[in-house]
Amino acid sequence: AQSVTQLDSQVPVFEEAPVELRCNYSSSVSVYLFWYVQYPNQGLQLLLKYLSGSTLVKGINGFEAEFNKSQTSFHLRKPSVHISDTAEYFCAVGKTSYDKVIFGPGTSLSVIP
């Protein structure tokens, strides 16, 4: 069965510092990957997704993620965070042949002024 691991449940970081949110998945077949963001008291919205091709994916709000097949990882990065990036971030994975997406437990990013 597929699973998604987000190793850090909470990540505090100072404003303008870089951040990396880690995501690992378990699957032996081709997958597609997503990062969603949930701002306080809102639903989730898509940050970026990887389907195929270039392993470096750029998303909205200056975020990017790198797909690493050998390490089964899809870590999210931003070179300089802003207060407005404070939110919950969810990694999600879907299997090419299986029409379903599995979400990780989430990482709470807190940006400290």
Next chain:
Amino acid sequence: EAQVTQNPRYLITVTGKKLTVTCSQNMNHEYMSWYRQDPGLGLRQIYYSMNVEVTDKGDVPEGYKVSRKEKRNFPLILESPSPNQTSLYFCASRSGTAYNEQFFGPGTRLTVL
């Protein structure tokens, strides 16, 4: 504006009192889904629907019912709510395959006493 709406946003009820949470989307999406979000567990799928009159169980369907009589609406029904159904619920929709972005509603926070 393209959106998924849910009502109510907040609900406090008592054990055993039937309730319905409504979900509606205006994007003509075929696929709709209900998730519950619990701390440390991420989003878990309750039920989903591939189209009108086509519904299927997700990962945690016990205690819930759904119906899809119209393409735009996908209500979630709790026939006899119990305290372990206290959670944050999200409705989502997308077009086509799971490669595509899911659009989420704002969430319904349910407390069962």
